Ligand SMILES: [Zn+2]
């Protein structure tokens with residue numbers, strides 16, 4: 402290629418890159434028209450008063466988006482689940498972990514939303530970030546609710562059910578839209594933590610749900626190559642889109658950089674905030690790519706990568722975890738026992 406042409410090509414490429422980044426920004430720091438909301442300064446589960454704590458902490462991000470967190474006293478995973486309301490439908494991502502007893506708390510939110518909006522009913526879609534038990538344990542209870550105020554359409558967490566419901570033809574490369582009525586969610590398949598993971602991007606708030614693929618804590622990677630491809634695709638998906646927060650399913654990191662709580666920890670008084678910027682997703686992608694196809698454990702400032710090729714944790718770590726569990730298990734209850 403002659404020099405001048407080459408220069409032009411480089412200039413065009415640079416321009417293209419600039420414009421693609423520019424599209425993700427707003428001309429003024431005025432919120433960009435995204436629906437605003439607040440995250441809690443602290444979650445109740447940072448405390449240790451088990452009797453004072455509800456089964457689920459209901460957090461109102463704004464009037465049409467709710468985040469619910471399971472009490473640590475029913476399961477140390479204390480996962481977060483997410484509930485969006487559109488004009489025509491509501492969508493719940495995940496149903497929580499063992500002994501979650503989600504139905505009563507879910508009913509409170511649904512009934513209050515309907516009352517506040519002077520409505521008698523709204524259909525509820527129940528779907529998942531992925532199939533692990535700490536996000537699907539409450540499936541049966543939610544399916545059994547049978548409340549005429551919010552008839553449930555249940556989407557199982559396997560690939561075929563998700564493809565069928567959302568109309569995903571080419572798994573995992575297609576990104577499809579699902580409209581709740583004045584609220585479009587982009588559904589992005591991101592397998593790798595399991596084979597079935599989905600990310601959800603809410604265009605109204607700019608919130609990106611990343612499930613167990615990115616959160617402040619230990620990112621367990623079951624299928625490394627698939628995971629890396631998904632994270633690369635997800636970063637590409639975010640280009641040109643305003644991302645207010647990426648929100649994952651757990652918090653396991655402390656506020657101290659590079660330090661997490663041992664697995665099984667119930668009380669996390671100094672836990673990391675839930676929200677991560679989209680830069681953390683880029684950091685995850687770059688860390689994965691830097692491994693050149695050779696998975697290894699890597700602790701970043703706000704999360705760590707745990708490829709499952711080496712087992713969940715080492716024997717030494719297991720000892721540490723068991724000691725922690727011994728101290729904390731008296732605080733947990735199991736309604737089934
Ligand atoms: Zn998981």
Ligand SMILES: [Zn+2]
Pocket residue numbers: 480533535536613650651
């Ligand atoms: Zn999980």
